[in-house]
Amino acid sequence: MIAIIDYDAGNLASVARAVSHLGYANVVTRNVAEIRSADRIIFPGVGAAGSAMTSLKRLGMDAALHEAFLQGKPMLGICLGTQIIMGFSEENQTPCLGIIPGVVEAFSPDICDSDGKRLKIPQMGWNRIHIVRNHPVLNGLKEADEFYFVHGFYPVPAHSDHIVGTTRYGIQFASVVGYRNILATQFHLEKSGRPGLAMLNNFCQWMP
C-alpha cells in the first residue's frame, strides 16, 4: 500500500488518480498508523511552506515521516513536499523537516532568460531536466522529455551529491533531489503526461 500524505496542502486527488491509473493500491491519509503500515510514501503538496509545516506538526506527521525515512521506506516528494524535506525554507522563514540538508530559496525577481528578457515568477509550464546522477526512478527518461512546473521557490541541497537533476529557469536549480531512500521532484510528475507517469511507475517499483 502506498500512503499519499494529506496535510491540508492542496488537492491530493490528482496524485492518487495517477497512482491508481498505474494500477497501484493507494490511500490518501493523515493517519499516523496508516503511514506506519504503508510500504511506500508519497509526499505531495502545493501552497506555502509555513502553513504546511504547521499542519504537519499539528497532525503529528513530522515524526512519522522521519521514522519512515529512517526505516528505509521508499519516499517520493513532489513540489512543496520536495521543499518541506529540506532543512529550512525562505518562504515564511520556515524550519522544515531536514531529511535532506539544505535550504529552499526564492527565485530572484530580476531573473532573465539567455536573451536578457525578464522571466515571470512563478515558473509555470513545461521545462526539461538535465540528469546529473543516474537514479532508478529516472530510468528510461530522455533529455528532451519535459515536466510541468508551478513554483516560485526551489531547493538548494547542501551537498551536491544530493542533486539528481537540474533545470534552467534564469538560473540552474536542483529540480530532482535524492538521498538514500527518498527522491523528490520540484515538478508535478502526476501532471507531466507520459514521462511523468513513467517516473511515478519507476518510483512505485523502486527498491532502494
Added chain:
Amino acid sequence: MLSKRIIPCLDVREGRTTKGIKFKDNIDIGDPVEMARFYYENGADEIVFYDITASSDKRDIMIDVVRRVAETIFIPFSVGGGIRSVEDMRKVLLAGAEKVSINSAAILNPDLIAQGAKAFGNQCVVLGMDVKFTGKSSGIPSGYEMVINGGRKPMGIDALEWARMAESLGAGEICLNSIDADGTQDGYEIPLTAMISSHVSIPVIASGGAGKPEHLLDVLTRGCADAALIASMVHYGTYSIPEIKSFLHAGGVKVRNTW
C-alpha cells in the same frame, strides 16, 4: 528554458462540446472526455474547458465531466464559465481541475480573486479577461476596455489597470481574450497581448483569432504571450497540434515536442 504552451479550448454545454471535432478521417466526437484524451495524446500542453451551460440546474453535469477528464488525462486543465463563488471554485478543483477561470464574476466582485487565491493558492486562479478596443480616452487610458456578457456589455474599466489589480489581488495567470479578434481566425490581437504581458509578472495566455500557425508564432514572439489558446483551427482538423508545434519550433519558439 520554459516551453510556450499550446492550449486547446473546448466549449461545453450540458456535458457535450458545442463544436464536435471533425478530424481528417471525418469522425465527429462531441464527448469532451474523448476530445480531451485526443488532445492529450497529441501534444496539448494543457486543456481549457469553458462551460456555456445556460441553466444553473444543469451545471452539475460539468462537475461530472471534470471528474471523468481528470481520470483520463495527466496534464493540467482548467475550467471556466459560470464560476461565481469560492464554493463553485472548490467544486471544480475537488473534481480534479488544476485551475479555475473567473471572468465577469471577478469584475463584479474583485474580492473573489483574493478569496480564491487564499483558499486554493494563486496558481489555481486564472483571470479570464474579455477585452474590446475603444481607443485611448481619459477613462480608458490603455485604449482597451473590459466587457462582459460575450462582449455586449462595456464595463468602463481599463483592461491594463484591471490586469494589474487582479495580479495584486492574487490571480496566478491571465487568459486574455480579444472580443474584436475572437472568431475571426485572422490572428490574435498583438498590441493588446504585448501590452498586458509586459506589464504583469504572471503568465498571459493569448486568446481569440487563431486561424493558422503563423498567428501563434506572432503572438508568442511579438505578442510576448506565454501560451496560446486555440479552438476551431484544430477542432475542425485544419491543423494538428504536432503540425503547429513543428512550425513554431522551426520559427525559433521553444515548445514541448515529446510527449
